[in-house]
Amino acid sequence: MIKDDEQHDxxxxxxxxxxSVQDGGISGTARLVDKEQDPCTIVIFGAxxxxxxxxxxxxxxxxxxxxxxxxxFLVVGTSRTEMGNDGFRDKMKKAIPLxxxxxxxxxxxxxxxxxYHPVDYHEVSAFMSLRDFxxxxxxxxxxxxxxxxxxAIPPSLYKTTIQNLGQSGLSDQKKRKHGWxxxxxxxxxxxxxxxxxxxxxxxxxxxxxxQIFRIDHYLARETVQSVLMFRFANSIFEPLWNRNYISNxxxxxxxxxxxxxxxxxxxxxxxxxxMFQNHMMQLFAMTxxxxxxxxxxxxxxxxxxxxxxxxxxxxxxxxxxxVILGQYDGGIIEGTEVPAYRDEPGINPESLTPTFATMxxxxxxxxxxxxxxxxxxxxxMARKLTEIIINFKEVPHSVFRTVLGEHISTNRLIMGIQPDxxxxxxxxxxxxxxxxxxxxxTMDFNYLQNYKGPVLDAYEKVLLDVIGGDHxxxxxxxxxxxxxxxxxxxxxFCETCSDRSDRLFxxxxxxxxxxxxxxxxxxxxxxxxxxxDS
Ligand code: NDP
Numbered sequence: 001m002i003k004d005d006e007q008h009d010x011x012x013x014x015x016x017x018x019x020s021v022q023d024g025g026i027s028g029t030a031r032l033v034d035k036e037q038d039p040c041t042i043v044i045f046g047a048x049x050x051x052x053x054x055x056x057x058x059x060x061x062x063x064x065x066x067x068x069x070x071x072x073f074l075v076v077g078t079s080r081t082e083m084g085n086d087g088f089r090d091k092m093k094k095a096i097p098l099x100x101x102x103x104x105x106x107x108x109x110x111x112x113x114x115x116y117h118p119v120d121y122h123e124v125s126a127f128m129s130l131r132d133f134x135x136x137x138x139x140x141x142x143x144x145x146x147x148x149x150x151x152a153i154p155p156s157l158y159k160t161t162i163q164n165l166g167q168s169g170l171s172d173q174k175k176r177k178h179g180w181x182x183x184x185x186x187x188x189x190x191x192x193x194x195x196x197x198x199x200x201x202x203x204x205x206x207x208x209x210x211q212i213f214r215i216d217h218y219l220a221r222e223t224v225q226s227v228l229m230f231r232f233a234n235s236i237f238e239p240l241w242n243r244n245y246i247s248n249x250x251x252x253x254x255x256x257x258x259x260x261x262x263x264x265x266x267x268x269x270x271x272x273x274x275m276f277q278n279h280m281m282q283l284f285a286m287t288x289x290x291x292x293x294x295x296x297x298x299x300x301x302x303x304x305x306x307x308x309x310x311x312x313x314x315x316x317x318x319x320x321x322x323v324i325l326g327q328y329d330g331g332i333i334e335g336t337e338v339p340a341y342r343d344e345p346g347i348n349p350e351s352l353t354p355t356f357a358t359m360x361x362x363x364x365x366x367x368x369x370x371x372x373x374x375x376x377x378x379x380x381m382a383r384k385l386t387e388i389i390i391n392f393k394e395v396p397h398s399v400f401r402t403v404l405g406e407h408i409s410t411n412r413l414i415m416g417i418q419p420d421x422x423x424x425x426x427x428x429x430x431x432x433x434x435x436x437x438x439x440x441x442t443m444d445f446n447y448l449q450n451y452k453g454p455v456l457d458a459y460e461k462v463l464l465d466v467i468g469g470d471h472x473x474x475x476x477x478x479x480x481x482x483x484x485x486x487x488x489x490x491x492x493f494c495e496t497c498s499d500r501s502d503r504l505f506x507x508x509x510x511x512x513x514x515x516x517x518x519x520x521x522x523x524x525x526x527x528x529x530x531x532x533d534s
Contacts, residue, residue: 037467038180039072040146041138043130045161046153047077047088047116050261051186053095055217056152059459061096065106066454068464072143077116078130079153088116113141121157127168134170145179148466154265155188159202166206173211184213184466187278188269189475192491193484200477213466214475218279219286220461223421223447225473227286227388228295230415230423237413238291240392242367247410250374250389251283253417254381254512256333259355263346270353270494271325272487275377278475281308281483283417284373287388288363297471301479308482312362317493320503324517325494326356328380331509338380338509352504354494355379358517376517380509386417403436421447 042060044052063069077088089111096102117133119126138145149170151161162183165171173181183203190196203212218224231238240246253275259266266274285304292299317323330340342349356378363373392411400408412426423445431437448455456464465473494500505514512518 033068033464033468037070038146039070039143040148040179040467041074041076041134041143042148042150042463043076043078043134044150044152045119045121046079046151046157048079048081048083048091049152051152052077053091054099055459056150056463057092058096058099059457059463061092061102061107061110062100062457063460063463064110065103068456068460070467072141073113074137074141074143075114076134076137077114078119080118080120082118083116085115089114121153121161121164124164124167127164127170131168131170146181147179148182148184150184150466152186155186155191158185158199162202162206171206171211173208180211180469181207182211182213182466182469183207184215184462186215187475188273189214189278189480190484191268191273193481193488196477196480196484200480209477210469210471213462213471214477214480215462216278216282216473216475217458217462219282219473220456220458220465221417222455223415223417224283224286226447227283227415228300232291232295243369243371245392246371247391247393248372248374249287250376250391251280251287251387252389253279253283253377253386254384255377255379256381256384256510258328258338258380258509259341259344259347263344266355267347267351267353271355271357271377271379272491272494276357276359276375277480277483277487280375280377281479282475283386283388284361284375285479287390288368288373290367295472300472301476305476305478305482307363307365308479308486310363310365310368311482311486312364313486314359314489317489320516321360323357323359323490323493324505324514325354325490325503326378326505326507326514326517327351327353328355328378328509329506331380331511333380333510340506340509341380352494352501354504356381356507356513356517357490358513359490376513378507378513382510382512384419388415388417389413390415400436400438404438408438409440416447423447 044056046052057075060069060075064073083091092114093102093107093111096107115133115137117130119130134147135145147170149165151158153161162171165183171181171183173179185203190199231241282304285307289300289303289307292303314322328341330343331338341347341353341355342351347353356376358374358376361373361375362368362371390413392413394410395408398404398406398408408428409426411428412424414422414424414426416422416424425443426440427443428438429441431439462473465471493503497503505516507514507517
């Protein structure tokens with residue numbers, strides 16, 4: 001027996017060794033970029049802010065230390081706060097070690113490429129001064145003038161900043177002899193359909209579509225991208241990926257954190273704007289879209305848009321058949337008592353902002369007719385968890401019914417996005433022993449198994465793609481408008497319906513959401529059924 005196991009292990013090792021030779025990527029040193037990158041200047045608006053310190057600059061530093069940035073690059077921070085280059089460098093030097101290791105020698109060279117220039121977002125003259133500053137340092141550093149403007153500022157400042165980039169000539173690619181200009185904006189892309197269109201009009205007056213990169217960093221997670229590879233690079237799963245074999249699909253993005261320090265933003269946004277219009281819709285699109293003819297940005301985005309267009313509009317939001325909204329109450333998370341949403345600093349004590357939503361969504365297409373997609377997201381839930389669960393149908397006829405009864409647990413495929421990056425397939429097998437009985441077992445694939453190369457964090461990936469000009473992981477405006485239009489009935493219900501307070505369900509922090517959220521999935525075998533607050 002031991003011999004058999006050893007032999008089995010040896011065979012597995014040989015297979016893995018073969019894999020690593022075949023695809024060149026499982027082991028060995030993977031290169032971060034395949035092609036020569038253009039030298040460029042990355043201008044960060046909102047450089048004194050949270051996103052810059054927590055994500056953008058640490059991601060740039062890590063890319064730099066892994067050889068992922070062009071040989072020549074500059075990072076220029078701007079915001080209202082008055083500070084000089086040294087002040088900015090010191091601030092970043094303190095911020096980076098909170099998120100990744102800082103190597104002294106590496107930092108010295110990286111820091112020499114960091115600059116700072118203050119701006120008042122409302123003054124066009126400040127942008128003209130910034131333009132002169134950029135031209136000056138680019139000339140000093142022999143840069144050609146390729147530029148990325150990264151808007152890490154509150155959404156209320158997007159329009160003014162974009163207009164001033166235009167008026168000061170900073171956005172004008174055509175007038176320049178060399179190089180490209182790109183602008184990166186963060187979600188939320190507007191706060192509803194109307195404002196999203198308005199923001200886009202301002203963007204398009206000042207930039208061409210190919211210059212605009214609308215970030216959804218969820219899409220840049222390795223395992224989210226891997227959903228398409230899993231579906232379209234294997235011949236055994238896609239034939240099952242439809243109403244004939246799938247009973248329902250559940251997509252959950254649960255956070256154990258509360259509103260933290262973003263009370264002002266969250267009161268205005270709520271879970272629908274914060275999670276659904278963007279991250280949830282992208283996870284849904286990766287799971288449900290048709291295969292594109294080629295893995296190429298526009299074709300992939302075309303297929304997503306086709307899917308969004310097939311979403312069945314909500315008809316009964318107010319009756320709670322399709323949508324359940326909730327708000328967290330106090331409770332215990334990881335042994336610590338946490339306050340109710342309404343008791344958080346900066347939150348209106350009578351707030352009706354939903355911090356949780358679950359919705360049953362249908363797609364009107366041949367592939368998905370009749371298959372419910374349950375999209376669920378919330379704050380202060382039992383634990384941080386993002387996963388896509390494919391629940392397959394029951395066997396059409398149980399040959400074991402005389403011994404095991406009619407029902408046999410169904411197959412389930414789980415694509416774990418975070419914290420566990422894994423794919424798990426559950427199936428039935430015979431329980432060892434004399435009695436006839438079944439047990440569910442799982443085949444488990446850990447995403448990083450046998451991989452030794454560098455792993456990119458989501459912001460590293462999106463920054464690399466912006467430098468490379470690849471739009472694959474970024475939103476296109478038609479998708480944004482279709483998803484806002486789809487969510488409009490729920491947003492209107494949340495904000496204007498007179499009995500909306502009756503339809504906002506409270507749930508204890510540390511649970512899987514309010515009780516009615518479990519009811520919405522009652523008729524289906526669902527992982528979270530029975531685990532909601534009761
Ligand atoms: P911050 O609230 O930290 O603001 C960024 C900077 O903008 C501040 O440092 C401040 O700089 C300036 N600012 C803030 N308020 C005003 C104001 N009223 N008028 C003028 N300037 C102001 O934002 P974040 O860094 O958290 O987020 C930036 C963008 O990224 C937002 O659009 C957010 O939605 C998005 N985002 C953020 C994430 C995060 O984890 N933080 C995650 C995903 C998206 P100064 O005062 O020096 O001008």
